[in-house]
Amino acid sequence: MTAEILSTQHSEHAILIREINKKMPDTRRLETLAGLYRAFGDPTRMRILWALSYSELCVNCIAEMMDMTQSAISHQLSFLKQVRLVKFRRDGKTIYYSLNDSHIATILAQGMDHIQELAAD
Amino acid sequence: MTAEILSTQHSEHAILIREINKKMPDTRRLETLAGLYRAFGDPTRMRILWALSYSELCVNCIAEMMDMTQSAISHQLSFLKQVRLVKFRRDGKTIYYSLNDSHIATILAQGMDHIQELAAD
DNA sequence: AATACATATGAACGATTGATCATGTGTGCA
DNA sequence: TGCACACATGATCAATCGTTCATATGTATT
Numbered sequence: 001m002t003a004e005i006l007s008t009q010h011s012e013h014a015i016l017i018r019e020i021n022k023k024m025p026d027t028r029r030l031e032t033l034a035g036l037y038r039a040f041g042d043p044t045r046m047r048i049l050w051a052l053s054y055s056e057l058c059v060n061c062i063a064e065m066m067d068m069t070q071s072a073i074s075h076q077l078s079f080l081k082q083v084r085l086v087k088f089r090r091d092g093k094t095i096y097y098s099l100n101d102s103h104i105a106t107i108l109a110q111g112m113d114h115i116q117e118l119a120a121d
Numbered sequence: 122m123t124a125e126i127l128s129t130q131h132s133e134h135a136i137l138i139r140e141i142n143k144k145m146p147d148t149r150r151l152e153t154l155a156g157l158y159r160a161f162g163d164p165t166r167m168r169i170l171w172a173l174s175y176s177e178l179c180v181n182c183i184a185e186m187m188d189m190t191q192s193a194i195s196h197q198l199s200f201l202k203q204v205r206l207v208k209f210r211r212d213g214k215t216i217y218y219s220l221n222d223s224h225i226a227t228i229l230a231q232g233m234d235h236i237q238e239l240a241a242d
Numbered sequence: 243a244a245t246a247c248a249t250a251t252g253a254a255c256g257a258t259t260g261a262t263c264a265t266g267t268g269t270g271c272a
Numbered sequence: 273t274g275c276a277c278a279c280a281t282g283a284t285c286a287a288t289c290g291t292t293c294a295t296a297t298g299t300a301t302t
Contacts, residue, residue, distance in 0.1 A: 013179070017186050020175045025233065027168070033232050034167040041159030042260075043152045050151060054141045058134070059279055065138050072261055074280055079260095084239055093269050093278045103235055110231060111154050112146065114224055118205055163290075180249055193291055195250055200290095214248045214299050243302100250297070259288070267280070272273100 039083045040111070044068065045076050052086060053105040056098035160204045161232070165189065166197050173207060174226040177219035 024030075039045055047066055051057060057065075063073045077097055080086045085104055088097045099105060145151075160166055168187055172178060178186075184194045198218055201207045206225055209218045220226060 013182050013185075016176060016178075017182055020172055020178075021186060023175055024168070024171055027164070029233075029236070030167050030171060031164045032236050033229075034162055034164045036232055036236055037158045037167070038162030041155055041162040043148070043155045044260080046151045046155040046158070047145070047148070050145055051141055054144055055137060057137075057141075060277095061134050061138055065142060069262070070279070071263080071281085074278095075260075078280075090269090093276095095279065101238075103238070107228075107231060107235065108154075110228060111157055112150075114228065115150070115153050115157055117222075117224065165290080181247095190292070191249070192251085192293080196290075199250075211299090214246095216249065245302080246300090248297100248299080251295085253294090254292085256291090257289080259286100261286095262284085264283090265281085267278105269278080270276090272275085 036083060036085075039080060039085055040107070042076075044072070045080060048073070048076060048080065049085065049099065049104065049108060052097060052099045053108060056089075056096045058094045058096050060094075062097070157204060157206075160201060160206055161228070163197075165193070166201060169194070169197060169201065170206065170220065170225065170229060173218060173220050174229060177210075177217045179215045179217050181215075183218070 025033075040049065044066065048062055051062060051065055059070060059073055059077065062077075063070045066073065077086060077088075081088070084100050086097050087100045088095050090096075146154075161170065165187065169183055172183060172186055180191060180194055180198065183198075184191045187194065198207060198209075202209070205221050207218050208221045209216050211217075
């Protein structure tokens, strides 16, 4: 669908659209940003991230906490690793995961504030 | 899968797990939070929210900006309305959407800061 | 009332996702 | 070297998602 075949657009609208398009971050960057939020957008990953905000944890510990299989957790950790939300260190056989930086805990807390406010309506 | 059939857990781990479980927000709340972030986790919705952070916009305007059909945008706005990220007002035939509160723009900006930092490595 | 415009909505369909199962890799210990 | 433990990974499958198409609703104008 192209812009041309859209029905009558008031000229004021056309101007507004151009202005906002100039200010908008480019689409690639917004896709990256959406990708970041997608990582927070699943209950399992959300619980993992929240748990890691308290302490580094090994894979089996997380699996036990979430009452889920080690495989499921490992897949999700792999996802979180890819988008660089978590890092890990090996100690013998066990691997400890932790949040990649403190910024992430801040994002979690801010989101929690938001839903808290909504609930207070 | 139950906790019992998991292999040997060091007792230190068991204690840590119980402690974190006590501190964690309850699962229902975390699911709501994940639901909020899922709304940010799609490129189309992300672009819509970003555009609305500059100005309220009518549906056709958004569709033109995104170069997408009115129907697709309308569906996504419906989603965003459900999770209360946007609100709307009617003016004659056209309906103007806007961010539900300024908090949301802050969340967007914070996410952008985060990926900016990652890119700077 | 009839028409045009702006938006909403239900059904359908391909694409993606998250969990599972089976198996592979890596580490430590006897 | 052989075995057990901790974790990773590829394939598979049901469920969910995002878009499209067709159509419905709501509002002004004539």
